[in-house]
Structure formats: structure tokens, C-alpha cells
Amino acid sequence: MQANPSEPLSTPVIAAALQVPERFAISLLDSCESTSTLLLERAQQGAASGSVVVCERQSAGRGRRGRVWLSAPGDSLTFSLLWRFPAGMPPPMGLSLAVGVATARALEEMGAAGVQLKWPNDVLADGAKVGGILVETVSEGGCHVAVIGLGLNIHLPREIADAVDIEAGALSSVMPYAPSRNLLLANLLKALAAMLDAFERSGFSVFAEAWQSRHAHAGQFVRILAEGVEPIEGRCIGVDRDGALLLDTVSGLRRIVSGDVSLRPA
Numbered sequence: 001m002q003a004n005p006s007e008p009l010s011t012p013v014i015a016a017a018l019q020v021p022e023r024f025a026i027s028l029l030d031s032c033e034s035t036s037t038l039l040l041e042r043a044q045q046g047a048a049s050g051s052v053v054v055c056e057r058q059s060a061g062r063g064r065r066g067r068v069w070l071s072a073p074g075d076s077l078t079f080s081l082l083w084r085f086p087a088g089m090p091p092p093m094g095l096s097l098a099v100g101v102a103t104a105r106a107l108e109e110m111g112a113a114g115v116q117l118k119w120p121n122d123v124l125a126d127g128a129k130v131g132g133i134l135v136e137t138v139s140e141g142g143c144h145v146a147v148i149g150l151g152l153n154i155h156l157p158r159e160i161a162d163a164v165d166i167e168a169g170a171l172s173s174v175m176p177y178a179p180s181r182n183l184l185l186a187n188l189l190k191a192l193a194a195m196l197d198a199f200e201r202s203g204f205s206v207f208a209e210a211w212q213s214r215h216a217h218a219g220q221f222v223r224i225l226a227e228g229v230e231p232i233e234g235r236c237i238g239v240d241r242d243g244a245l246l247l248d249t250v251s252g253l254r255r256i257v258s259g260d261v262s263l264r265p266a
């Protein structure tokens with residue numbers, strides 16, 4: 001599809017690009033606080049698995065631990081997907097890493113080069129952060145319900161680059177042309193649904209290798225930061241079958257479970 005940065009988001013265009021449109025119920029909004037906040041509310045009201053909220057202008061886009069996710073109309077793609085796991089399935093450990101794998105696959109299929117994943121939830125390209133993943137889960141009558149939020153920079157306006165404290169990047173710099181956001185969203189939803197089907201059967205373990213092959217810090221020395229505790233330093237070995245980060249430290253192998261921790265190069 002041709003480059004068209006100003007192409008408006010359109011539900012019929014997204015539905016036409018989806019092979020199984022009936023699997024998703026897409027709600028396209030011009031503005032909201034946060035697609036994930038809204039979808040969590042809709043989940044409580046009984047919204048179906050496969051419900052999607054995509055929004056052009058988020059006034060309070062969120063990352064983990066109350067961090068801010070910034071986006072700009074026309075230049076970003078921000079959406080959330082609701083998924084209800086079958087009764088009896090264990091908590092979806094490693095889901096945010098599997099979302100990273102699905103995202104990387106969709107981007108690569110559209111020609112993106114140099115896509116890497118930073119544990120636990122960032123999408124990088126050429127070393128710069130082009131996307132953020134926020135997975136929030138709730139339990140409802142013995143079933144786990146996930147709201148998967150994804151924010152991607154198609155282009156990176158200067159005001160966002162200047163406002164963030166890390167190196168941010170844009171997909172348009174690593175793709176042959178700026179992707180159509182409608183097609184990108186459709187491809188991401190297809191990749192996420194395929195991933196979720198496999199995740200329901202086998203958990204994160206079937207994605208561990210695919211994650212490791214894109215691991216941005218493989219073999220590197222990193223520092224793990226968490227509030228109120230001493231940082232942990234060590235060399236990244238990889239991830240285990242639950243998505244925990246394995247770190248070779250002076251006191252032996254440490255297993256870091258995703259949660260309220262941040263990873264920084266040491």
C-alpha cells in the first residue's frame with residue numbers, strides 16, 4: 001500500500017484488511033483518555049473478547065506504573081484489544097513479551113528492519129523505542145481477562161522526541177515507506193489473534209525462542225531498577241519459559257519477574 005501519512009483511520013478499511021473481521025469489534029474514537037482505561041471499563045460491563053478501541057487523540061495515554069504514553073494525531077497508532085482467556089487457564093505469564101513477538105512479526109511482514117524487543121515491554125527499531133506495550137489483566141469468575149494496549153510511532157514529532165527521557169524512534173525510518181495505519185492495525189490484530197490462540201494452548205514457552213532472537217540486550221550488561229530496592233546488575237542470558245529475565249550476576253543466576261522493574265544498559 002502507498003505511503004499516506006494523512007490517511008484517516010477508517011473502520012471499513014480496517015475491516016476489509018482483516019481476513020476474519022467478525023473476530024473483532026472495532027470502536028474507532030477521535031478522542032478519549034486512554035484506550036486501555038476505556039476498554040477495562042467496557043470489560044467490566046461485559047464487552048466481548050476481541051473488542052478493540054482505537055483512538056486518534058489520547059488525553060491521558062498510559063505506560064506502566066502511571067508513566068505517560070505520548071501520541072500525536074495522524075503520526076501515531078494507539079489501540080487496545082480485549083481478550084478473554086478460557087476458564088481454568090493459569091495466569092497469562094509472559095503475555096506482554098508474546099505481544100512483543102506478535103508486534104515484531106507484523107512489523108517485519110510489512111518490511112520493518114531492525115525490530116528488537118526490550119524486556120519486558122518495549123518495541124525498538126535501530127535501538128530507538130518505536131512502541132510501548134501495556135498488558136493489564138483482571139480476573140473475572142475464574143477467567144483471566146487481558147487488555148492489551150499498544151502505542152506505536154509511525155512518525156515522531158519533535159515535541160514527543162523532546163518530551164521523553166529515552167531515545168524514541170519512528171517506524172517510518174525503518175520501513176520502506178510510512179505504513180498505512182489502517183493496514184498496520186489490521187495486520188497487528190491478525191498477528192495478535194494468532195499469537196493469543198497459540199498462547200491459550202501453550203503459554204509463553206512457544207514464543208521464547210522468537211523473543212530471544214529479537215532480544216535487544218542479549219549478552220549485554222544491564223541494570224534492573226525497582227523502587228525502594230538496590231539495583232541488580234548482571235549480564236542478560238535470555239528469558240525463561242515464563243518470560244522471566246535471566247541475569248548472570250556476581251551472586252549467581254537471578255530470575256527477574258516482570259513487574260515494577262525497569263531495565264537500563266549498565
Ligand code: ATP
Pocket residue numbers: 062063064065067068069070071121122129130131132133153160164165166167168169261262263
Ligand atoms: P522503561 O522502558 O523506561 O523501563 P517502561 O517500559 O515502564 O519504562 P512504558 O510504560 O513502556 O515504559 O512507556 C512509558 C515510557 O515511554 C515513558 O516514561 C517515556 O519515557 C516513554 N514514551 C512515552 N511516549 C513515547 C513515545 N511516543 N515514543 C517513545 N517513548 C515514549
